[in-house]
Every structure is written in structure tokens, then in C-alpha cells.
Amino acid sequence: MNAIINGEPRQLAPDTTVADVVRSLTRAESGVAVAVNDEVVPKTDWARTVVSPDDRVDVLTAVQGG
């Protein structure tokens, strides 16, 4: 299955969850937020939210700015 993770196409195993995607990108346990197709997925739902084919998953964190 293909999905767009932080703007890059990626091959994912079936049943990959948002929590799996986050773990693949960062070890940070706080200060991270996720949007799937521009909708925020609350942290409490990461483990039970399965990524669907062609989903756009964005994993964001705080950086220096402003």
C-alpha cells in the first residue's frame, strides 16, 4: 500500500497505524502532532487509526521560529 508521509510517497505494510508512522520518524513522545488528509488525529487515537491507501499523513513538531 502506498501513502504520502510528510510529502514523500512511501510503501507501507497493511494495517500500519498512525502510531507506527510516528515511531518510524521520531523517538519523541511529546511535542508531536499528526494530520491525516489535513485533519488532526488526536494522540489518543494514533494507535487505532489505520492508514488507508493514498492517505496524506503529516507528522509535525515544534521548531525554532517566530
Added chain:
Amino acid sequence: MTDAATGTTRADTFEDPLVIAGEKFHSRLIMGTGGAPSLHVLADALRASGTEMTTVAMRRVDPNAQGSVWDVLRETGVRPLPNTAGCFTAVDALRTARLGREALETNWVKLEVVADERTLLPDPVETLDAAERLVDEGFVVLAYTNDDPVLARRLAQVGCAAVMPLGAPIGSGMGIRNPHNIELIVEELDVPVILDAGIGTASDAALAMELGCDAVLLATAVTRAQDPVLMAHAMREAVSAGRRARLAGRIPIRRYAHASSPPREG
């Protein structure tokens, strides 16, 4: 006024908190985190500035990043104020604000919707639209805006917790280009007015406070100074001095001398 018993003056024990949306801050300097040469320098500058709240931007996670601004905030105890930097439309800003709220567990947001990359000037139409929608969603909105008294009034009317007019374009260091407009904004608004953007050096920050602003938000002036930690210290003192001068009430400007010593007799 000096208390003979303790040697302390009124100025030493002066309580004058900044209150935004019911929350008290002892520092009237809000530092941004953008532009620091390293996270180590940023941490030292934040400490030297005495700031209690600092802006951060939301960006995609970089798997190769070494350390993070999030670690610096936890280490220094400074609370984060997520911003919507990089957004050009209200829709973008809403999405970024919601992500910031989720990541940083705060419903406070520095709303920043700019019109173009060259000037980074706020887009007034998108900013007002986004402010209204964010307030409706329960955000505490601190809105970055032009030095336009009418727009500032509109932002306060839709429920922004603070209005943050620019002194000059972001990162320009040109200081306060239209002090008259800043005074008009201060006179009219009941919510805190925070001078945001354009500060170049300590005298600019002091002037903002002398004009009656409630606080100053700056980043580049400190983070890109040759010695960021020393400049952070200077800004802390400038904001404090400007505030005290405002409260003290300056003397009127006169065209001719006004003797401060009594005339000599005979």
C-alpha cells in the same frame, strides 16, 4: 523611595504583571526562538532575556534532527506559544493552529498570516478571518498585525486576547516606523498590545514600552546579534526601563531651557 530598615526601594519590589487572557506574566518581553545559531545559544539567550513565553513554529518532523527546541523549552521552563508562521491563508492558519494545540497541549496561538515572502507583511483580510474562526474554536489568539489602528480594533472586537502590531517588517531591525499609529492602537484597545517585529536594538524595545505597549515580542534582534546572550540581557533591561518610564510619566518636551537650579541671588 527607600525603606530605611530594609534598604529596598519601591522599584525593587515593584509588582506590575502583564495579564493576557487572565494569566499573569512577570516579564513583559516575549522572545521568539527563530534564527538562533544553536539550541545551546537559544537556551542561554532565553534565560538571559527573562522571558516566560516563547514562540515556536510547527514543521514536519526531521528524522535526522539533533536535539529539538521542545527539549530547550522543557530544560528552561519557558512556556511555548505555537505560531502559524509560514501560512498565507486563513485555512492554512487554522490547520497549523490545531496541530500546534495538539502537539504542545496549549490552546494559545500566535496567529500570523502573511501576504508574501518578500515583505512578510500580515494579510489583513486572512488574518481577521482566521482570528474570528480561531476564537470561535476556543483558541486564545494573539494576533500579529499591521500597525493599522482600525484593523487592530477589529481584531480586538472579534475576541483576540492580545493584538500584536508590527514596528517594521519581520527581521528588518528598522525599529518602530510609525510610532503615532502604535500610540493610537494603545489608546483605543482594552486588550494587551504587544509590539511584534521590527525591533533592532534595545532603544527600539524601550520606545515600544514608552509608547504604552504592554509587552514586546522579538526574536531576530537577539538571535542574530553578534552576542545573542548579551543582547537578550539588554532587551530585558530595555523593556523594563521603558515600562517604568511610561508609568513614571515623562516630562513634556520644551523648545527652550527650563532651569533645574534656583537662580543666583544678587
